Amino acid sequence: MAEIGDLHHLITRRRLLGVASVGALALTSPSRAETTIDLPLPGGPGARPITTGFPQKGPMILQRTRPPLLETPFEVFDKGVFTPNDQFYVRWHWAIIPTDIDIGKFSLTVRGHVNQALSLSLNDILHALPSVRLSAVNQCSGNSRGFFQPRVPGGEWANGAMGNALWTGVRLKDVLDKAGVKSGAVQVRFKGLEEPVVADAPRFMKSLDIDHARDGEVMIAYAMNGEQLPLVNGFPLRLVVPGWYATYWVKMLNDIEVLNEPDTNYWTKVAYTIPDTPHASIKPGETNVKMVPINRMVPRSFVTNIVSGHKVNAAAPTTLRGIAFGGDCGVASVDYSIDRGQNWRQAQLEKDEGKYGFRQWQTQFMLPSPGKYTLLTRCTNSNGVAQPDTPNWNPAGFMRNVVESVDIIAA
C-alpha cells in the first residue's frame, strides 16, 4: 500500500473523473433507457426495477428499497476496473440509517482494551495521520446468490453485488497504536451508525482478530475513487478489509472496541458463517456441519463485453474482454475455453492496479464453424487457487465462484 501525503487526491480525482464520465454518457443515452431488467435467475423471479431514486446514485438494480439493497448493472464492469461511486452496489442490514451527517460533529471512538480511549474527529483522521490508498474489491458474501440451485433465501443478487474502488484513508494500525493496544487483546470489534427498527435487535457489529486488524493493510477509508463516499456506501468512514468479504467493511464506522476475549455477538458468531469445508460447500439438507465465520475471498472472473445469446461471425476474430480478481491475493492468469473446458487458452492481463483490485483482461477468439458454443472463463490467483468447475452450495448462498459461462452463437 502506498503511503501518500494529503495532496494525492488531486491527481487521483483527475484520473478517475475521466473514467466516470465515460460511464455516465453511455448510461444516459436513450437507447439504454430501461425501467426494468430481467436477471437470469433459475426459476425466477428475475424482474427488478432500475432505480435512479437514490441520492448520489445513478441507475441501479433495485433489490430492496428499505433497508437499501442496490445492485450494480453488470455492463458497468466493462468500462474499467474502478466501479464508479454512483453505481457502486449498496447493502444495508438495518433500516435506521442516518441521512444527515455533520462532519464537524461526527467522531470515531476507539475504546476497550487500550491504554487510552480516543474520540477522533474527522479532522484528526484526515489531517493528523498518514494517508494511504489501496485498490480493493468489495464483494458481498452473497454476491450471485440468485444463481444457487437449489435456490436459497436472501438478497437475490445476480453478479453485481461487488465493486472495485481506490480507497483513501488511514491505517487501522495507526489508529490502534494511538490508543495503545494492551497486551491480551484478541479481537477488534467495529460498529457503525445504522440501527435496527426494533430496539432489542442486535446492532450490526463485526470483528477481526487483533493481528489482522494491525496488519497495516486494513484501513479506515474516507474517500473512494478520489471522492468522499456516497452516504449509502458508508459516508463518512468505512472500514476496508482488503481480500475479505464486504460484511467486514463496516459502513459509517464510528466505534472501534478492542476486546480481550473473542467476540460472541450475533453478526460475528452466528450470522455470516460458512461450512468449514472445501469451497464452503455442502449437500442440500446436510446437517451437523462445523460452521466458521466467512473470511477471505476466492478468485472470480467474468466476461464483460458479451452476454449470453450474443451472435458472432464464425471463423472471424472476436474481441473478448472481462474482469477478474484473485480474492485474497492477485490474479496470476485468466484462461478461457470455447469447447466446454477441454482446451484452455490464456487471455492477456491488462494493467495491475493492485493485487486486491479488479484486473481487466482481454483476448481475441475465433469460433471455427457455425453453431452454439459455451465460452468459459477461469481465474487462477497468485496463490495458485483456481475457480472450480462445479458450483458450491450452502444454505446462506455465500462464496459462489464457479467458472462462469457465456452462451454464444456463431453464424
Place this chain on the structure above:
Amino acid sequence: MFRNMLPAIILLGVTSMPFVARAATPFELKSLKIDLPDSDKMFPDGPGSDTINNNCLACHSADMVLNQPALSKQAWAAEVNKMINNYKAPVASEDVGPIVEYLTSLKGAK
C-alpha cells in the same frame, strides 16, 4: 493530539509530489443531508395479507420478499422464525401461522 505529526506529513507531500505543491488543498469532506426513498408497496391481497403487511413492513419493504424464489413451507417457516428469534421481529404467536401460510401460498415450492 496529532498536531506534532503535521509538519512531517506536509514535508512528505511536498518532497514526493512537488508539482502539486501549489494546489496544497488537503482532502476535505462536506456534510451530507439526503432523503432516502421509501416504498409504499403492500403484499398482494389474499388470506393473511393484512397480517403480513402489519407485521413485516416496519423493518423492510415488501420487494425483498416478493423477489424471493419459490420455497417450501418449511423454508418459509424457518425464515419467519429467523425474523422473530434472531432479528427480534415483534410478531404475535397467533400471526406466525397465517404469515407462513400466506408466503407458502404466494411463493410455495411447486
